[in-house]
Amino acid sequence: MSFSDLTPAAISTQPISVIAALTTTDIASLSQSQIDALTAAQFAAVSLADMGAISSLQAYTISSTALCGLTSAQLAAMSSASVEALEQNQVPGLTTAALAGLAPAELAGFVNNQIPYMTAAQIASLSTAQIQALGVNQLLTLTVPQLNALTTTQIAALTTDQVAGLEGKQFAAFTARQAAALTLADMAGLGTYQATSLSLAAISALNSAQIAAMTSTALGALSNAQIAAITTAAFAGISTAEIAGLTAYAAGQFPALTAAQIANLSTAQVAAITSGEILGITAAELHALSTAEVAVLTAQQVGTLTASQLGAFSGSQLAAVTTADIASIAATRITGLSNTALASLGSAQIAAIATALPSLTSAQVAALTTAALAGLTTAEWASLTNTQIAGLGTGQLAALTTAELADLGTGQYPGLSPADIAALTTAQIVSLGTASIQALSQSQVAALTKPQLAAMTLPDIGAITTLQAYVLSSTALAGLSSAQLAAMATTSVEALEQNQVPGLSVAALAGLAPAELAGFVNNQIPYLTTAQLASLSTAQVQALGVNQLLSLTVPQLNALTTTQIATLTTDQVAGLGSKQFAALSGPQAAALTTADAAGLTPAQIGFLAAPQIASLGSAQVAAMSATTVDALTSAQFSALGTKAVAVLTTAEVAALGSASITAMSTLQVAALTTTELSALTTAQVPFMTSAQIGALSTADVASLSTTQLGGFTYPQAMDFSLIQLHALNQAQFRAL
Missing domain, CATH: 1.10.220 (Annexin V; domain 1)
Structure with missing residues (x-):
């Protein structure tokens, strides 16, 4: 019986030696079921020649288990047709070692329906030559x-x-x-x-x-x-041409780039970005650009950036933009720049965007450094709006040259805050000019400092309006010189208020012409300090009107020097009221001229207290009218000095009242001349006291007329001493 006559079951039990001894004819004669019955061990014993004899129909029935026993040499010995006959359930049974034996061309013979059933391990085991053969x-x-x-x-x-x-x-x-x-x-x-x-x-x-x-x-x-x-x-590998080729629309590739990618672009890549692409860069991506990358942006690229994109620039980035590039930013977009970024601009960059400056907000202008602002021309300064000027800080304004400040229009000055005005240097104040001075608001004028006001030219001072003068601080007014105060318009001087007048220095007041001081309104005079009043010249004092003098307070009157009192005209003295006369000190009263004394009315003399009366000189008393002397109270009369009494005229003596007669001291009586005594009337002598009679000298007694002696009462006659009586002649004695 031949091998091909064996049943499949019998086949599977055959020893390995039997299998190995099979001829190609034996192998070729086996049916599909017999082939399928071979075990992995039996298949491993099949010779290479026998493997080559396996037909495609036989290969089709080899079990996957049996295939696992094949060596790389056996698999390589199979015909291409037989290998290609292997089915999806068979291919996974091939070992990686077996597959390694396949020549690239043989692997290339695998049909398309076999490849998908190879295991991952089989695929991974293929050599590069086998792979390339696929x-x-x-x-x-x-x-x-x-x-x-x-x-x-x-x-x-x-x-x-x-x-x-x-x-x-x-x-x-x-x-x-x-x-x-x-x-x-x-x-x-x-x-x-x-x-x-x-x-x-x-x-x-x-x-x-x-x-x-x-x-x-x-x-x-x-x-x-x-x-x-x-x-x-990896993005660094994109060429400039490829950069330019990226889609740039809103939902395109360029807007999809990350900030990290943008930040790592080379300068050449950045320079290759198109205008369309630049619009697709997000704020975060722009912010990621290095200063070196920003520096290579072209004017066209920078000019394409929107306001919101510009807002992403940091200070260091904006500082890296060239002046030529920054000049391309349109006025409508420059407002997008942040204050921090603007603070980084240099003077050359500011000069490059000067035409767009009026578009900046006040906060943006305030962010510019003084060094940057130095790049503006006077005309460019003049182009700023008053709102922008309002945004400037005191430090920025202080950096303005006098020419730049002088070129600011009157419409720009409302933008300056009081603090801004106060921060201006004296040189800047001088550069303003009369028109600019008059353009200042009251709050701005109120902020002027003492050094600033002191630095103003006479024309500028003369340009100060009444409304402006009204708000000048007393501290600032203290800086005015005499020439400046004299240069101020009369209406402006008259506009000074009670809290301002004391601020004027005595030196400044000295510069006022008498007529100008006379222009001081009555409500200003009471607020002159005592030092100010004491500093007035005689001409200035004489220029004061009666109403001005009447407005003087007691401390002010007391501050007038005796020289000033002596220069008062008779009309001025005649116009003084009770308050003024009562306030005169002794030395001031003594300083009144004889003409002043002659003009004193009974009412005025009545306001003088005893100490003031006591200071009157003999010439003053002698100049008084009899009516005025007669108006003296007993207390006033008793205060007169003996010299003053000695110069009384006979009319003044004859006009003395009984109280004045009685009030005379013994020294005053002793000081009376015989001429004065001769003026005493019979109505007056009865009021002489015993002490007064005792004070009469024998010459005085001898000068009395029989009429006068007849006026003495009996008690008074008894007051005459024997010595005094011995001085009388018979007629006088009989009359007494």
């Missing part, structure tokens, strides 16, 4: 797990034709490590569909050389998410 159609049959099983070495071994033949689903299955293994030639051959199929993980695994190898078409086809997935290091 046809495109074979590669297209690979499943995702099979593709994932390919090693980086195998991926790198793929030919450009193989890679080019892969479909999107294969590229989509590539892992990050596999994508990283693609050669530069592979990357250069990528089509748009293949490139767009790469996962984000795969894209992020690409290096700069691979990215650089991609065509602009393939790169341009990448989705926004893929573009964003390119690492910053």
Whole structure:
């Protein structure tokens, strides 16, 4: 019985030695069921020649278990037709060792329906030569797990034709490590569909050389998410042409770039960004640009930036923009710059955007440094609005040159705060000019300092209006010189209030002409300080009107010097009221001229107290009218000095009242001349006291007329001493 007559069951029990001894004829004669009955161990014993004799129909029935026993040599010995006859349930049974024996051409003979059933381990075991032998159609049959099983070495071994033949689903299955293994030639051959199929993980695994190898078409086809997935290091591989080729619309690739990618662009790449692309850069991405990158931006690029994009610039970034580039920023967009960024601009940059400055807000103008503002011309300063001027800080204003400040229009001055005005230097104040001075508001004028007011020219002082003068501080007024005060308009001087007048220095008051001082209104005079009053010249004092003098307070009157009192005209003295006369000190009363004394009325003399009366000199008393002397009270009369009494006229003596007669001291009586005594009437002598009679000298007694002696009463006659009586003649004695 031949081997082919054995049942399948019997076949499976045959010893290995029997199997090994089979001839090719024996093998070729076995039925499919007999072939299927062979075990792995039996198959391992089949000779190479016998393996070559296995037909395709027989191969079709080899069990996967039996196939596991095949060696690489046995598998290689099988005919191509037999290998190709292996089914999907058989292929996984081949060991990786067996597959290694297949020549590349033999592996290339695997039909398309066999490839998908190879295990991941089988796929990973293939040599680079075997991989390269696979046809495109074979590669297209690979499943995702099979593709994932390919090693980086195998991926790198793929030919450009193989890679080019892969479909999107294969590229989509590539892992990050596999994508990283693609050669530069592979990357250069990528089509748009293949490139767009790469996962984000795969894209992020690409290096700069691979990215650089991609065509602009393939790169341009990448989705926004893929573009964003390119690492910053890899992104450096994009050429300037490719940068310019990225889609720039709102939902395009360029806006999808990350801040990190933008920040890592080379200066050449930045310079290649198109105007359309620049609009797609987000604020965060712009903020990520280095100063070196900002510095290479072109005028066209900078001029394209929107206000919101400009707002993303930091101070260091804006400082890096060239003057030529910054000049391209339109006035409508410059408002987007942040205050922090504006603070970084230099004078040359400010000068470059001067025409756009009027568009800045007051807060933005306030952010500019004094060094930057130095770049503005006088005309450019003049172009700023009063609202912008209001935004300037005191330090910025202090940096203005006198020419720049002088060129500010009157319409700009309302923008200056009182604090700004107070911070101006004296040189700046001088540069303002009369028109600018008059343009200042009351609050601004009120802020002027003493040094500032002192520095003003006479024309500027003369330009101060009444409304402005009304608010000058007393501290500032203290800085006026005599020439300045004299230069001030009369109406402006008259506008000074009670709290301002005391601020005028005595030196300044000295500069007022008498007529100007006379222009002081009555409500100003009471607020002159005592030092101010005491400093007035005689001409100024004489220029004061009666109403002005009447407004003087007691301390002010007391402050007048005796020289000033002596210069008062008779009309001025005659116009003084009770308050003024009562306030005169003794020395002041003594300083009145005889003409003044002659003009004193009984009412005025009545306001003088005894100490004041006592200070009157004999000439003053002698100049008084009899009516005025007669108006003296007994207390006033008793205060007169003996010299004053000695110069009384006979009319004044005759006019003395009884109280005055009685009030005379013995010294006053003794001081009376015989002429004065002769003026006493019979109505007056009865009021003389015994002490007064005793004070009469014998010559005085002898000078009395018989009529006068007859006027004495009996008690008074008894008061005459014997010595006095001896001085009388018989007629006088009889009359007494």
